[in-house]
Amino acid sequence: MPSDPRALLRSRAYLRLLVVAAILGAPVSAAAYGFLALVNYLQPEIFIHLPHGLGFRGEPWWWPLPVLAVGGLLTGLAIRYLPGTGGARPAEGFKVHKPPTPADLPGIILAALATLCFGAVLGPEAPLIAIGGGLVVLALRAARRNMPAQGVAELASAGSFAAISTLFGSPILGAFLLMEASGLGGPMMGVVLVPGLLAAGVGSLVFVGLNAWTGLGTFSLAIPGLPPFGEPTIGEFGWALVIGVAAALLGSGIRWLGLLLQPYSIRRPPLAAVVAGLIVAGLAIAYAEGTGKASSEVLFSGQSALGPLIANSASYSVGALALLLACKALAYGVSLSSFRGGPTFPALFVGAAGGILMSHLPGLALVAGVAMGIGAMSVVMLGLPLTSVLLATVLLFSDGLRVMPLVIVAVVVAYVTVARIQPPAQPEAEPAGHTDPAAAAAPGAASAVPPQAGPPSQGPPSQGPPPAGPASAPGPGTRPRD
Template sequence: MGSSAPTPGPDEPLLRRRYARLLLLATAMGVPIALACFFFVGAQHALQHAVWEDLPEAVGYAEPPWWWPLPALLLAGLLLAPVVTRVPGGGGHLAVHGLAKAPSEPAAVPGVVFAALATLPLGVVLGPEAPLMALGSGLALLAMRRTRREADPRTAMVLGTAGSTAAISTILGGPLVAAVLVVEAAALAGPQLVTLLLPCLLASAAGALVFTGFGHWTGLKIGALTVPKVPPAANPDAGDFLWGIPLAVGVALVVSVLHRLGDVTAVWTARRTAVRTVVCAVAAGVCVAAYALITGRSPAEAALSGEETLGALAGDPGSWPVAALLVLVVCKGLAWGVCLGSLRGGPIFPAVLLGAAMGVACAGLPGLGAAPGLAAGIATATATVTRLPLASSVLAVLLLGRDGADQMPLIVVCSVVGFLTARLVEDRTGPKPVAGGAAPAGAAR
């Protein structure tokens, strides 16, 4: 009887020369992808500044008036309508379907870039993370096909995922959180997880260096998701958990309901897509304008993806009345839900702000405080919308800096609570309504 072949060990793929070349390719690829993404987010931030700061000042307003979102989002809908119906790739997949697992085809990249730059700066309540991932993966596949005649599907998946990670490495707080988020979303396990993780880490590290260097050299701002200042707080105690866990359940319920609105909107816009895309854009503008009318504050706080408002809220939570925070959650939340199922962008950034606003609104409860409220709200909302509790915990810790490390036990618990609550809500309410029979291939919430 012949002896059986030895079973390959879990580390064997990592020791092959072909995999070493793949690591070098991923690292080298991260630099040009990061350059393209840097100028993409720099252009988006500059256009956003022009629409919401320079243009109002040019026509005599110190800040945008309450009606400013109405023509801005009408224009966004008119620009996006022909893209989603006629351009290859439709400008990207709907944000309600979450982060795409499969890399974007290079042919879809021009439509994604145009849709993002033409609509996100006008006030669409979505983030730049999904367009950036599509741009990074599409450029990676294009480079691979130009340099190699044939590549197996596994190599294409690894390089496409590494390109996505390089693209979002800085706007999500650095290489670590970007790699964890992309790999956890890819749902790979065992030895395959390590095989995918190493190229993602190397590509995202190279990308982060490019973002940092060009940021200092050019002076361009990229609108990264950051919290520059957080009120000081002690390590979480029993009171923080006593309020934090119910707060996490509440945040998860609110975010889940708003996300369900996106599912309904996606079904509605599946027919007569061009017209209904414009209608949804205007509806989002009405929600944002209502926030400004009710609170007397700038509509920019409820429009856009929310990273700048998040920084202002975290830096000085005491300047925000509880009533204004609740109106922000309702108005921005409704606009976010509508945009999820009709426009193009990422779902994460606005959800982070909604969670932070709910956390700060509850900060006056006895024994809670602003920093634990922020930590619980951010972690819960992110885990609810992404269904990635590990990546959500890492993102919340890095966003909150030194206070994030102190609040880590509360952050982890709230991430898990948000994840489980969202799953329970989905199980109780039944399957999501599906537009056109199924979600796009590779889309995962």
């Protein structure tokens, strides 16, 4: 593979890669759309229609307890007994991993459905990234195409792009997320991103068409109907500093709780997930009984509840908001330890709830507080500053550009504060279950194509034949062990 990006763009192999990426983008996006539609269908079936079917007039106050216990049991069984350990552990942060093998996909899908549909506080983005990459690997195996490991990794990355853009409703936002998460950089960045953008663009047309055909709706982050926002004030820039530090402390506490409980989940996944589910259910019940609000505001990722929370913020007292923030944050940390899903949407919800709570203080408008809370909490939990700014901007729709300076300050403060208060990350081994030889040789699902490797080290010119025996030097072409 040429190290010059312009030479790579002119190559026939790259054109073939683009064609294959465009072709694969359509079915992967359709699969992602179907996965999200299934989650949106099962959540009300379990929490609304099933209680009615059993003869209750509404959801009983204790209903989350058995539901979260069942969800925890299913998640734990998938982690313990199916290949792939149910996907990546969310408590360890948002990262892009190697594409899962076809054998890993059932466990990842089951663990994700049990997490998302039964009310654990995690989002669908991490499973979608894994499913998108895994479906591409499955398609390449089914086609029996003899493709280099780098090509497999690049196409798997395109599948992840297509799947995540279905959730965010924007290929650009998906590109930012995966670009930062995979650490892409250097002159090859644009070359590597283009196949993913192409697959995501084709996929966007697919899920728009699926919405028109099925009527199940689209998936968009924008929150319409927000109150108008004027211009940032000096006081709000001061609040950006406060919100950035507060989000760093709260988010670090949430991650600490998840990592503290994670060893119990690793030792006994089913039991730990059941206990975690019961704790999350108890927090939801405590919030519902204490405020008269719905327990679903604590349960689930918060993706669907975020818009109504902001739109109806005037109906929440300061005490209700404080209790919501506490219960959601605790449920988020507990879910990180034992369930499988993504950290993005709970971070958005917690940040928005914190911003609404702080907007009751003088000198801070509601929209500004929500935007800064979302951006600051996102960067704490994801570690992706550019994506965090973009998320807040996209969510707030017409007000996004006006509040962007405030969001940038809050994000930077939170990002730097977390770097100072958290210990440096330790190198981690890959989770068990990713044993595909092609995937093992490839970089991460959205990682960049590495520069061309130089020739194997030959060492100094030999002055004669090497000595015989075990101490012989490696022969020509032998790569030294890393």
